[in-house]
Amino acid sequence: MMIVNQQEYAYREIRDRIMNLIYEPGVRISLKQIENDISVGRTPVREALIRLGREGVLETFPQRGTYISKIDLHSAINARYIREHIEQLVVMEATVKLTDDACERFEQIVRQQITFSKKKDHEHFFEKDEDFHRTFYEITDKLEIWDWLQILNTHLNRFRWLRLRVKELQWEKIISQHVNLLKAVSEGDVDEAKFLTSQHLHMMINEKQVLIDQFPDYFIDRSSVSFQMPEDLKLYEQFSEK
Template identity: 50%
Template sequence: MNLKLQAYAEILKRIVNTEYQPGQRISEKELSQDLNIGRTPIREAVLQLRQEGLINVIPQSGTYITKIDLQVAISARFIRESIETRIVKEAAALNDPAYIKNLNTIIANQKFFSHQKEFEKFFGEDEAFHREFYLMTNHQQVWEWLQTTNMQLNRFRMLSLKVKNLPWSNLISEHKKILKAVETHDPEEAERLIANHLHLMLDQKDALLRTFPEYFTNVPSKK
């Protein structure tokens, strides 16, 4: 991996896992020191992250990690639900044994990381669980496309794992039910379960806003 991609991947990871907190001021010098990468690839990575809406440069003020745009995250969830319900329904009609084995392994990994309280690795396995259905149905390109629209949503989801009263076991339980519906060739039930699962973000929204009010922008007003 060249240095620009290495810098981009590491800064992106730290933004998503909130090691670099929403609203935090940063500098190319500090990033270069943190990552032990030269200023030129850091500058190129920052430029790309600015284009993706994750870093903001304010003249005469500085460079900042953008706050989580809640409206963008909600819209990304809507897009994801609209697509993924069809993906999982298609997967239930196929039920490929090799992918079923992978999905069971992913759930086992989630249990382990849940017990270890390793939320970053847990999130990685959560992503892997959903991605597996796209691979099963030969829609990997759709998954990769979704990642470009999911930046704010992924920040929201990672942050939700830090809220103590939002237990990780609920996510694992829902994953098990989705997998069972796929294994038993029940497309309608699989579609219903994944829709409810992806709707969870809306149920978590108020808890996150109460816990991390300073991390969000573009918060829809309550009606």
Template identity: 45%
Template sequence: MNELNFNLQNQAYKQIIGKILRNEYKPGQKISQKNIEEDLQLGRTPVREALLRLRRDGLIYTIPQSGTYVTKIDLDAANNARFIRENLERKIVSEAALLKDSLLLMQARDAIKLQEKYAANAEFANFFNADEEFHKTFYLMTDHAQVWDWLQTINIQFNRFRWLRLSISELPWGTLIEQHKEILDAIEQHDPETAVSAAAKHLHLMFEEEMAVLQTFPEYFDNLPQ
């Protein structure tokens, strides 16, 4: 595969994943290669190759004589990804709290300010992206950027859950922002114990809010609790 085709395939792959994450391609929705080509304004080959990768990743599946569908959100996979993320991030923020002040802390503070702005305007995608930038900051601070990249490969089901959570008005975005402030305050004060506790509470929020998400979007999930 030449470099141009490889880049186009990666572009298609990332764009389709983004649409699945943002619920533009909904769980259980039937999709077609032709429609995706038109949607992304990309050619047949990169879209076909991207769909093959997505099938291997378990994000789409094909039923013979029926078509291709977006997989529903695997609640077990989302919970397992949250478990991994929580335990890793406890270690990350603990390390970050022991470091000297870093310019990256200013980026974390800026990410919180952006979240406040996006929350006021109900800008889902921008709020989610600022949330990701906030957490990524501490992986960069502790020289664990590669760990953050690894997490993205297992986090998709968890992130799909998080995206749906943002669309429920009864679950205010302010809770997430205040928890981010608690984490950052503890790191800036070089208090690893409080930072770890705040990070654990923040990432454990999925359990507390799970039922509200499942009751609002039951048709989007597999492995629902009986």
């Protein structure tokens, strides 16, 4: 395997573990631990950790080490705001571009979500949730925008994943909203599609206190905390060979 591919593999593996809360917010990690967990060498892992530090999902503190960052509510709320306004436009455009094949894809995704919901399969349910939304960007030729949003959505997606671990917040609510949204889009009802998109993406605002109450140690709100991201040099020093 080429070194560049190892670096990308290490980045994706570590990021997935952070996003899926295998590495929990606030937990300390080490270079050696990651090497053992994903069976990749020191250099690719170090480069991946530096990249993740720039994205704000890792924090390095002098004499203390490197930690998985807590879920930043301020960042998550801002990402939700941006996504809502962009996705409304994308979904409205989809009402005039939806094909029979695309409609079948949406229906298949919803059926799969129902299956994974019954099994309480967190990973695949979340994957299909992403597929549902991504398909709107695909059929409107906006996949590049979707990829841009994924960079901004880091803390929002961690929040969304955590939601699936809260027993009181039923997965069926997500499925029901997907079904209603797909119905509006397939019927070409632009106004209803816009409203339902906004309603669906407001779920985070409506439910955030439930998550905070259950997982208080997982969150931080940087709107009220003075914080300075570590310089790349500090990250290099932290993960450099002794």
